[in-house]
Amino acid sequence: MAFTVKFRRDSVEHWSTINPILQKNEVGRVSPTGEFKVGDGSTPWNDLAYSTTLPENIIMVSCYRYPVDSVKKYYEDLVRRFQRGQSPR
Numbered sequence: 001m002a003f004t005v006k007f008r009r010d011s012v013e014h015w016s017t018i019n020p021i022l023q024k025n026e027v028g029r030v031s032p033t034g035e036f037k038v039g040d041g042s043t044p045w046n047d048l049a050y051s052t053t054l055p056e057n058i059i060m061v062s063c064y065r066y067p068v069d070s071v072k073k074y075y076e077d078l079v080r081r082f083q084r085g086q087s088p089r
Helices: 012-018 068-083
Strands: 003-010 027-030 036-038 058-061
Touching: 012 027
Parallel strands: 003 027, 003 058
Antiparallel strands: 027 036
């Protein structure tokens, strides 16, 4: 099964203020740190934990001007840094 993920980005302050509910498998990225949360369709942003993994067989739909493959590589690299205990920056 493949997942389609749309991602949004904003400052931690704005995420906390608007406290949105991300759609299932929607990625919300914190700028400029690169940390991210993955939505479940029902939990508000402030109650979601930061994620260190992306759903398997992910298909990323880039909302920005970057090719999908570049965006996917960025998040895979970010996950590897989290797993090694390195800073996400």
